[in-house]
Amino acid sequence: MTITECIRWAKALLVAEGANLEAYLLLEQASGMARTTLYAWPERSLEASVIQQFQTLVQERRDGAPIAYLLGRREFYGLELGVDKRVLIPRPETELLVDLVLEYADDRPLRVVDLGTGSGAIALALAAQRPTWSVTALDQSEGALAVARANQARLGIGNVEFCCSDWFSALPLQSFDIIVSNPPYVESDSPYLQEGDVRFEPLSALVADNQGLADLFAIIDAAPRYLAPKGWLWLEHGYTQGHSVRQRLLECGYQQAQTQRDLQGLDRVTGAQWP
Numbered sequence: 001m002t003i004t005e006c007i008r009w010a011k012a013l014l015v016a017e018g019a020n021l022e023a024y025l026l027l028e029q030a031s032g033m034a035r036t037t038l039y040a041w042p043e044r045s046l047e048a049s050v051i052q053q054f055q056t057l058v059q060e061r062r063d064g065a066p067i068a069y070l071l072g073r074r075e076f077y078g079l080e081l082g083v084d085k086r087v088l089i090p091r092p093e094t095e096l097l098v099d100l101v102l103e104y105a106d107d108r109p110l111r112v113v114d115l116g117t118g119s120g121a122i123a124l125a126l127a128a129q130r131p132t133w134s135v136t137a138l139d140q141s142e143g144a145l146a147v148a149r150a151n152q153a154r155l156g157i158g159n160v161e162f163c164c165s166d167w168f169s170a171l172p173l174q175s176f177d178i179i180v181s182n183p184p185y186v187e188s189d190s191p192y193l194q195e196g197d198v199r200f201e202p203l204s205a206l207v208a209d210n211q212g213l214a215d216l217f218a219i220i221d222a223a224p225r226y227l228a229p230k231g232w233l234w235l236e237h238g239y240t241q242g243h244s245v246r247q248r249l250l251e252c253g254y255q256q257a258q259t260q261r262d263l264q265g266l267d268r269v270t271g272a273q274w275p
């Protein structure tokens, strides 16, 4: 098959909006050729092994596999992160969490911890933006930490230390200026879990008890032991959870609890300051 024939075959199979772009992305992935080469030589015949790999990728995509897993990468806050099925695919709305942490931080070199780091998205974005900060990033999944450490090595970001921990449990008592987390916050019976990319992501990265609030509340309750005076806790949550999160923060004695909306106008991130 030629390049043109491969693309035509894939577009017929993928059908949906974006099929043309995805066909090219998957052919780049299978062939190792740059997009410009694919455009420049449409009549070039491809090797059988490349065609076979391409067809497998296209069929997996047709069956719903996330394009990020098939390509093995996703961009987040200007960083190209490696991703696979051991980690949540970083979401654009999580960039709001990074924006807010940066916006509310002062100019000192700060100590930061990212709870549930997954691919390392938040920790690596903060560390890249603020090279003087010391960032600790933890996850309870060794698989996720392997992905995050590989991202750190490839990106050459030095000021992050990863560690395996069930929330704070493995961290020696110490104080941080900022605690940030995008924890699991989806209800276990949510229909959202049956949709799109989410079906392929680790449930342990998505689902929490107590209508999705259990991990958010566990972090809010435990964080004061690890927060420096005037330190900030920033949490991503579901769009219906802002009120419950603010209420819990105030009950625990935090101040200035405030919820910010994402680009779709939905409650998405809440921050509060420890007195």
Ligand SMILES: C[S@@+](CC[C@H](N)C(=O)[O-])C[C@H]1O[C@@H](n2cnc3c(N)ncnc32)[C@H](O)[C@@H]1O
Binding pocket: 087, 088, 089, 090, 091, 094, 115, 116, 117, 118, 119, 120, 121, 122, 138, 139, 140, 141, 144, 165, 166, 167, 182, 183, 184, 185, 204, 205, 206, 215
């Ligand atoms: C929603 S994902 C967020 C991943 C990444 N921070 C991001 O924003 O793309 C939640 C992460 O929390 C981790 N996690 C779940 N329960 C945990 C626990 N008890 N302790 C530490 N990490 C946990 C999961 O393994 C997963 O990587």
